[in-house]
Structures are given as C-alpha cells and as structure tokens.
Amino acid sequence: MVSDGIDRLGFLIHDVQRLMRKRFEARASGLGLSSAQWRLMVRVAKEEGITQARLAELLEIEPISVSRLVDRMEEGGWIERRSDTADRRVRMIFPTAKASEAYAEVKSLAGEVYEVSLTGVSPEDRRVLIKALDVMVENLTDAEASCVKVKSAEGAAA
Secondary structure (H helix, E strand, O other): OOOOOHHHHHHHHHHHHHHHHHHHHHHHHHHOOOHHHHHHHHHHHHOOOEEHHHHHHHHOOOHHHHHHHHHHHHHOOOEEEEEOOOOOOOEEEEEOHHHHHHHHHHHHHHHHHHHHHOOOOOHHHHHHHHHHHHHHHHHHHHHHHHHHHHHHHHHHHO
8 A cells, every 4th residue: 555654744843843942942041941841931021911720731741840930930030920810819921021021032042943943845835834733733722622622511411
C-alpha cells in the first residue's frame, strides 16, 4: 500500500514543535526566563487579564503549579495580579512594562526560528500549511466541544 505520509502526521507535528521549542529556548536563554515562564508571559501578553485557572488550562499544567509560577514572575516584576471587579476571589494576570518589552523580543526570536524552520518552503506552501493547521485546530476544537456537550447531556439525563 502506498502511503501519503498521513500515518506520520502526529509524529511530524510533535517533532516540529519539539525542535522549534528547543531552538527557541537556545536563542531565548539570555532573557533570564525559564521555558515555563516565557510561555506564561506570552499567554499573558496575548490575553491581558487572563485568570490563573485559564492559564493552567492553556499551559496544560496544574493550577498550583501556575500559582507558584505566577508568584515567581510577580516577584521578578514580569506580571501583576489584580482582583476581578465582579468577583474579588478571581485573580486576573496582567503583563508589566518589563514583560511587554520582553514580549516584543520573544516575538522577534520566534519569527527568526519560524523562518529557519520554513527555509525552502514556498510562500504558497506556507499559506497552505497554515490553512491546513487552522482547519485541523478547528476540527479538533469542534470535536472537543461536541464531546463536552454530549457528556453534559448524558450527565443531565442521569
């Protein structure tokens, strides 16, 4: 049977992500942030006012680990916590000026890593790749949401 390579898709996506992360970490080591810290900083810069619970979900780490990470980053002057005006129990996370400056540098480094990884890939193939990955994310997000809806409906019926 002739394979179109689809059987390797998951491995390829994982390998590309791992290799890009390693290359980025090597380039970003001078920023003084650990991998977990810069990942958190990027999320906070993109979603100012994000809650710690949502950060834990997006970073796929336990809430207690996020709390410790946020503590260290707050002590380092990278982020600040603020109480939600609607619910004072909820702590929202915001980047500081220091984080905003570093985020610009992180974006630049990431762009350089992306360019290295896409060397030899035509502009049209780049567009196709991004479109295909966007569709995959949408398909899997829709499937995940459908599973949650089905489980909720089953729980309500029980």
